[in-house]
Amino acid sequence: MADLRIKIGSLKLRNPVILASGTCGYGAELEDFMDLSELGAIIVKGTTLEPREGNAYPRMAETASGMLNAVGLQNKGIDYFEKHIYPHLAEYDTHVIVNVNGNTIEDYVELSRRLSRLNAIPAIELNISCPNVKKGGMIFGTNPASAREVISAVRNVYSKTLIVKLSPNVTDITEFARISEEEGAEAISLVNTLLGMAIDVRTMNPKLSTVTGGLSGPAIKPVALRMVWQSAKAVKIPVIGLGGIMNADDALEFIMAGATAVQVGTASFIEPRTGVEVVKGIERFLVEKDFDSISRIIGIIN
Amino acid sequence: MADLRIKIGSLKLRNPVILASGTCGYGAELEDFMDLSELGAIIVKGTTLEPREGNAYPRMAETASGMLNAVGLQNKGIDYFEKHIYPHLAEYDTHVIVNVNGNTIEDYVELSRRLSRLNAIPAIELNISCPNVKKGGMIFGTNPASAREVISAVRNVYSKTLIVKLSPNVTDITEFARISEEEGAEAISLVNTLLGMAIDVRTMNPKLSTVTGGLSGPAIKPVALRMVWQSAKAVKIPVIGLGGIMNADDALEFIMAGATAVQVGTASFIEPRTGVEVVKGIERFLVEKDFDSISRIIGIIN
Amino acid sequence: MKKRVEDLTVTDNRRLTDSFFVLKVHSAEGLPEINPGQFVQALVTESPATFLRRPLSVHDVDHSTNTVSLLVQVAGPGTERLSRLIPGENLNLIYPLGNAFTLPSAGEKVLLTGGGCGMAPLLYLGRKIHESGIKPHFALGFRNRSRVLENEEFKKLGQVWLSTEDGSEGHKGFVTDIPAFRDEHWDKVYCCGPEPMMKAVAAVCRKREIFCEVSLENLMACGMGICLCCIVPTTSGNLCSCTDGPVFNIKDLKWQTSG
Amino acid sequence: MKKRVEDLTVTDNRRLTDSFFVLKVHSAEGLPEINPGQFVQALVTESPATFLRRPLSVHDVDHSTNTVSLLVQVAGPGTERLSRLIPGENLNLIYPLGNAFTLPSAGEKVLLTGGGCGMAPLLYLGRKIHESGIKPHFALGFRNRSRVLENEEFKKLGQVWLSTEDGSEGHKGFVTDIPAFRDEHWDKVYCCGPEPMMKAVAAVCRKREIFCEVSLENLMACGMGICLCCIVPTTSGNLCSCTDGPVFNIKDLKWQTSG
Ligand SMILES: Cc1cc2nc3c(=O)[nH]c(=O)nc-3n(C[C@H](O)[C@H](O)[C@H](O)COP(=O)(O)OP(=O)(O)OC[C@H]3O[C@@H](n4cnc5c(N)ncnc54)[C@H](O)[C@@H]3O)c2cc1C
Ligand SMILES: Cc1cc2nc3c(=O)[nH]c(=O)nc-3n(C[C@H](O)[C@H](O)[C@H](O)COP(=O)(O)OP(=O)(O)OC[C@H]3O[C@@H](n4cnc5c(N)ncnc54)[C@H](O)[C@@H]3O)c2cc1C
Ligand SMILES: Cc1cc2nc3c(=O)[nH]c(=O)nc-3n(C[C@H](O)[C@H](O)[C@H](O)COP(=O)(O)O)c2cc1C
Ligand SMILES: Cc1cc2nc3c(=O)[nH]c(=O)nc-3n(C[C@H](O)[C@H](O)[C@H](O)COP(=O)(O)O)c2cc1C
Ligand code: FES
Ligand code: FES
DSSP, X not given: OOBOOEEETTEEESSXXXXXXXXXXXXXXXXXXXXXXXXXXXXXXXXXXXXBOOOOSOOEEEETTEEEEOOOOOBOHHHHIIIIIHHHHTTOSSEEEEEEOOSSHXXXXXXXXXXXXXXXXXXXXXXXOOTTOSSSTHHHHTOHHHHHHHHHHHHHHOOSEEEEEOOSOSSOHHHHHHHHHHTTOSEEEEOOOEEEEOEETTTXXXXXXXXXXXXXXXXXXXXXXXXXXXXHHHOSSOEEEOSSOOSHHHHHHHHHTTOSEEEEOTHHHHOTTHHHHHHHHHHHHHHHTTOSBGGGTTTOOO | OOBOOEEETTEEESSSEEEXXXXXXXXXXXXXXXXXXXXXXXXXXXXXXXXXXXXXSOOEEEETTEEEEOOOOOBOHHHHIIIIIHHHHTTOSSEEEEEEOOSSHHHHHHHHHHHHTOTTOOEEEEEOOOTTOSSSTHHHHTOHHHHHHHHHHHHHHOOSEEEEEOOSOSSOHHHHHHHHHHTTOSEEEEOOOEEXXXXXXXXXXXXXXXXXXXXXXXXXXXXXXXXXXXHHHHOSSOEEEOSSOOSHHHHHHHHHTTOSEEEXXXXXXXXXXXXXXXXXXXXXXHHHTTOSBGGGTTTOOO | OOOEEEEEEEEEEEEOSSSEEEEEEEOSSOOOOOOTTXXXXXXXXXXXXXXXXEEEEOOEEETTTTEEEEEEEOOSHHHHHHHXXXXXXXXXXEEEESOOOOOOOTTOOEEEEEEGGGGHHHHHXXXXXXXXXXXXXXXXXXXXXXXXXXXXXXXXXXXXEEEXXXXXXXXXXXXXXXXXXXXXXXXXXXXXXXXXXXXXXXXXXXXXXXXXXXXXXXXXXXXXXXXXXXXXXXXXEEEETTTTOSEEEGGGBOOOOOX | OOOEEEEEEEEEEEEXXXXXXXXXXXXXXXXXXXXXXXXXXXXXXXXXXXXXXXXXXXXXXXTTXXXXXXXXXXXXXXXXXXXXXXXTXXXXXXXXXXXXXXXXXXXXXXXXXXXXXXXXXXXXXXXXXXXXXXXOEEEEEESSGGGOOSHXXXXXXXXXXXXXXTSSXXXXXXXXXXXXXXXXXXXXXXXESOHHHXXXXXXXXXXXXXXXXXXXXXXXXOSSSSSOOSEEEETTEEEETTTTOSEEEGGGBOXXXXX
């Protein structure tokens, strides 16, 4: 037995494995396959103040060891969430974190304020890195001044655990890591998707209705891992690593590079039990290598 | 028959397919497999003023649909190049372009000046995007002011065709595309490798001696394609697209996204004839679709 | 109907034509209840070009042998790899996925129409309808005679009309040109096939005010309702074709009527 | 010796132990000249985890049947996939690659030493030496008796001494513990095996001033001298182990002597 418990700010997780936003619905969709209580936490779908229909079909394209998506934050808005979804989430025996999105700083603030009142939501993940929306999203996450402004504004109204999700589509990820820390975020999660594109050569059309979309999956793992490594050295707050994690070894790479926790995203589409398999694999590794606690290997690569 | 000829500034290529720097040696290494005269051009190894030993072993790691390298511009320097390699290159029936690297602006300028005297070298590719060196390289390619300075300085001493090779490790690729155009580059080529990393979980060590290295191969194609599409819309000079091209369809994606020419890199490691196969496949596509010239499909995606 | 991830064993792989094959897979665990119209997400191992699973309709189910049949068309690397599976090999499936066709009520007269790999779900649907005591009718469309698929299987269940685009077998034209389709009374029409065919069938049914369900083949990343990539615009907004579908009543779809 | 890319046909795939197998592939084009110490770059299709080719030494060559043998150890997904190739399937190779061992001159006494999959090139080297009229001697090291490989093949060519780490066959210890290696006179020693073994052999040879060549197994991306990933530090700077090697004289290598 090895101790898998970790802390993200004041939030205690029973293990470092979290399901990533936009890839696990509201959790319920995966309950046929696994017991969500075996996970550290789940981060539910990107949520906005108002309901959104998202982008037009087609919204996805398969690529080499990855996929592009252009979902564009389709969700029913906070009112519906509070009334119809939250009551169910409140019964889970795992931490439920909400991924927060907006067009404007006011949107982010208002949504965070609303979510802070929900007792069973101990943390939010501020998504300033969605590449699939015209307004907001990645625009905040690729401009240092805007990033600072939105994080600071949300921090003012949200006193529970604040995680900021960073975009990899930047020259210097550590700049955004530091800004998050300075503005009082308790953790950063990275990476969101890389902005990519694909063309159907036969029809001579882009494969996505939006032309560009977000690249996820093992293809991006080397880039994500590098950014996690850089960020973990740049800030003292915990880093949550993700991008292409398909199994426990992948997750261990992120942890060794400095991630306190990891998220499983696209992998759940292919193997819905990936999250719990990763938990088991990490534990097995620690036992085999005689580490009594996950903390022994966090950031072991310098 | 379709017309495959294209122009990069004043340089006329018989077709748009070029072998990428650092992945085709000096051309001779591939002569057993193909006739170099069937290609538009070859860009020989990254060259520096002084000889360089490059980075320590291990220098490469396989990743999902790609590889990381940390070669670090190993080459024998311009003196050796001029005396021992150039005479052989001068006999090729294809355009030979040299990839130019330096630690300082003075290095780039001096090297370009030396190369401008070599008659059989009609163009240089200014590499401001090598992620594998401590000084120079990507530092120029990720800082707009430095990029402008080095391009302008080289332009002053180099009057033949000047191509600038851009780094994908930036927030806004179009900024660097525009700077290149403004400073008089006749073309830009993109992308160089994405900065990535991999860890050997069993030994708990980075897989590369340098920890981070450059990611290439199909994994990066969606990102490269997006950047080519963005850049082609941002500037009027030709864009040379590369990143993960394994076959003619991949090359056609880049051309449809706005690339006037393409480069084949990592693919040559796996199938050394990829370059000529791409030429044939592009021609086949044009004939099938009844396009009389490659120019009909350049940038057809808007 | 709990969804599961399971390694099934290939028991048969039979070529029908150049590009079509029927794959039979056996569940050692025992099959769960599966309804006509549902689909599976098949994992294609040993294919470097296949990252995501591939959605395939349930073509037939034999509960007595715990066997599921899939009717597959080779469309690219994933289906190509599946076409080379041999008995004894594993096929990992997530299933059963999606909603199902609305079965007819006693005494109703029903037409099952489709073409190409879209015919896949119609056999199992026809079988279930047949078991319920109604004789289904089939209107199946093909490019030409050499493309005609599984005709005999359908004939065991009910009347079959064929159409081919070149008239080399059955009626010349599309399924919508089959006289019985246009002229006879139908309580329910079920359709699965290429989008133009489904739209043409829907147009006829709309005009004649016939209950009509179609099974869509939108691009899917997950098949389980967690990616929101497979959406289809409906009168109640964007719905997931993998969980709210793949079967939709045409009255809910925002299709421009055509044909 | 022009290099080529060619689809060869698998004619045999024989398991030696749990993890070792010998693969025979036939060239319809007819084999080119191949020298002992050279290697091939094998394309692993149908493996999603294998992007680059896999370098494998030429284990044996039969020009009369145009067949190349490879002795392979299952180390990961690439070699695992190769272990399942069946006769009739294709294996795409780039070959022949790399330099070669320096053959001995008439009358010289030579020792070929190695272990594990490093033994691969020694059979063909031994055969060539044997053909030149010299009887090679072999010193082969293994973990234990059950790991002993291809002993009989080597015995056909010359004297074979074995060592096992647990003493379950031959001498207990490493190849460097085999008395004949330490005591007898050798004009040339050739070695291929795990790095610690090669370094130990090199140390003995350096001390006794014996000509010694080792075959390195550096990570390779291309195998053709175009990526510069496989370098080894030598007295004349970083050299490519795929073109300047894989065979190096130990006097040129910058190895810290050990063992
Ligand atoms: C609910 C559903 C049920 C289906 N049932 C069957 C069936 O019973 N028999 C059958 O032969 N086919 C069926 N399909 C289509 C089948 O999924 C695709 O043909 C298959 O995924 C193609 O994979 P590939 O790797 O062979 O080709 P690819 O190279 O991936 O694609 C070839 C073509 O198929 C399309 N395609 C690719 N992936 C998908 C996907 N995930 N969903 C839909 N289309 C895709 C592509 O746009 C392309 O035009 C169904 C699709 C859906 C959504
Ligand atoms: C010149 C040369 C000759 C070789 N000859 C033989 C031989 O005759 N028989 C044999 O069994 N093996 C030989 N090898 C080693 C063989 O190439 C690796 O075992 C193989 O590439 C592993 O691939 P994999 O996908 O099975 O495992 P992977 O998961 O890729 O790797 C498993 C282990 O092998 C190492 N490895 C991976 N790729 C390479 C590579 N390209 N080069 C070297 N090591 C690698 C990794 O570091 C890892 O430790 C040779 C290597 C070289 C360079
Ligand atoms: C279909 C899809 C939808 C996503 N939606 C969201 C979202 O709403 N909010 C968010 O922060 N990230 C979203 N992401 C990004 C993932 O959470 C994750 O950051 C990214 O996919 C990289 O991880 P992976 O490679 O493990 O998937 C989405 C990703 C995918 C593939
Ligand atoms: C081993 C290796 C060495 C490289 N060396 C250079 C170099 O010297 N100069 C340069 O501009 N790019 C170099 N590159 C980058 C390639 O030219 C190319 O930009 C990159 O690999 C992306 O293309 P690809 O995916 O087709 O390989 C190198 C790439 C690899 C894999
Ligand atoms: S395919 Fe993922 S939600 Fe339907
Ligand atoms: S493996 Fe590429 S140069 Fe040796």
